[in-house]
Amino acid sequence: MAQEDVHLDDAGLALGLSLGSGSGGASGAARHGGISRRLSREVRLPSPHPLEPSLTLSLPDEATATGSGGGGAAHSVSSLSVAGVKRERVDDAEGERASSTAALPRACAGAEDDDDDGSTRKKLRLTKEQSALLEDRFKEHSTLNPKQKVALAKQLKLRPRQVEVWFQNRRASRARRTKLKQTEVDCELLKRCCESLTEENRRLQRELQELRALKFAPHPQAPPSSATQAGAAAGVVPAPPPPLYMQMQMPAAATLSLCPSCDRLAGPGAAAKAEPRPKAAATHHFFNPFTHSAAC
DNA sequence: CTGTTTTGATTTGTTACCTCA
DNA sequence: GCTGAGGTAACAAATCAAAAC
Numbered sequence: 056m057a058q059e060d061v062h063l064d065d066a067g068l069a070l071g072l073s074l075g076s077g078s079g080g081a082s083g084a085a086r087h088g089g090i091s092r093r094l095s096r097e098v099r100l101p102s103p104h105p106l107e108p109s110l111t112l113s114l115p116d117e118a119t120a121t122g123s124g125g126g127g128a129a130h131s132v133s134s135l136s137v138a139g140v141k142r143e144r145v146d147d148a149e150g151e152r153a154s155s156t157a158a159l160p161r162a163c164a165g166a167e168d169d170d171d172d173g174s175t176r177k178k179l180r181l182t183k184e185q186s187a188l189l190e191d192r193f194k195e196h197s198t199l200n201p202k203q204k205v206a207l208a209k210q211l212k213l214r215p216r217q218v219e220v221w222f223q224n225r226r227a228s229r230a231r232r233t234k235l236k237q238t239e240v241d242c243e244l245l246k247r248c249c250e251s252l253t254e255e256n257r258r259l260q261r262e263l264q265e266l267r268a269l270k271f272a273p274h275p276q277a278p279p280s281s282a283t284q285a286g287a288a289a290g291v292v293p294a295p296p297p298p299l300y301m302q303m304q305m306p307a308a309a310t311l312s313l314c315p316s317c318d319r320l321a322g323p324g325a326a327a328k329a330e331p332r333p334k335a336a337a338t339h340h341f342f343n344p345f346t347h348s349a350a351c
Numbered sequence: 352c353t354g355t356t357t358t359g360a361t362t363t364g365t366t367a368c369c370t371c372a
Numbered sequence: 373g374c375t376g377a378g379g380t381a382a383c384a385a386a387t388c389a390a391a392a393c
Contacts, residue, residue, distance in 0.1 A: 178390045179359060198383090219382095220360060227385070228358085 181221070185211045189218070193225050 181189070192199070192207060199207065199222055201215075208215040 180391070181359085217359080221358090223383075224358065224360080226383090230384085 179217070185213070189221055189225070193222065197226055197229070198222065 188207075188211060192203075196203075199218065204215045204218050208218045211218065
C-alpha cells in the first residue's frame, strides 16, 4: 500500500497534512485521517471532497486529538506531490508515530508513553482491564465501525489505531485457532477412517480366503449362491456392521460413493445403474471427503 | 537460561468504492 | 451515460519482535 504511506525522512515534526471538510462526524477515526469508506457507505455521507481545504501541521502530541476528536472528514493527501516527502503508513491521527518514531524499531513504535531514547522502547502491554473490555467488545462484534473504534479507544486511553490492530490480531488469532481445531478434527476423522478401512480390509481378506477354500472344495449337493450364504453356512462370517468409512459416506475401495445431495451412487458404472431420481437434484456431484469433512 | 507461546505492530496484497477525465 | 485509471480505505494474511511463560 505504498500510495498510502508517507515517509518523513526528516523526522521531528509530524506533518499531519489534511484537507478537512470541517463538518465530519466520526470520520476522524478513519485511516490516515481519510473519510471511512465503510462509514460513507453506511450513512451515505456526501462526497469526501473538502469544502474548505485546510492544512494541518500537528505536533506529535496533538496528533491524536486532531484525528480522534472528530474534527471532520480529513481527506488524505497522499496524492499530493510534496517534494522530498515520501509516504509511509500513517494512521488516523497517528502522524505522530510516523515522525516521532520513524527511526525506531517498528515493534516499539506504538508505545508513545515510553521512554523516547530511540533505542530500547518497551512494547506496549495492555492492562487486564483494557484486555477485558476489548474482549467484551470483540464478543459482541468482531469488527468495529469507526465510531465504535474511536469511542473504545477513548475509553481505553489508546489510539484508535491500537484498537484497530488489536481487533485485527484478535480476528487472526481466532481464525488460527479455528483452523487448528478443524485440522485436528479432520485428522482424527481420517485416522478413524483409516482404522475402519484397515479392519474392513482384514474382513474382506478373510472372506476371500473362505471363498477360495469353497471354490477348491465345492459342496456337491447345494453350492452356495453367494459368499455370505457360504459364510453363513460355514458359520464363520456373521453380517458385519457397516464400516465407519461407509457411515461417513467416504468413497469405498471400489470407488463407489454416495452423492449427499441426491443419495445416488456415484462411481464407475454406478450412475447409469442407479435408480433415477429426476426431481431430487438437478446437479449431482461426487462426494469428496476432504471438502465434506467436519469443516463443512 | 533457553525454548516456546503470546501478542502488539508492521508490511503486503486484495477488494470495493469513489472521483475524474 | 459508460468506461478506464488513479486514489482511498478496510481487511486478511504473513511476518517480526518484545514480553510472558
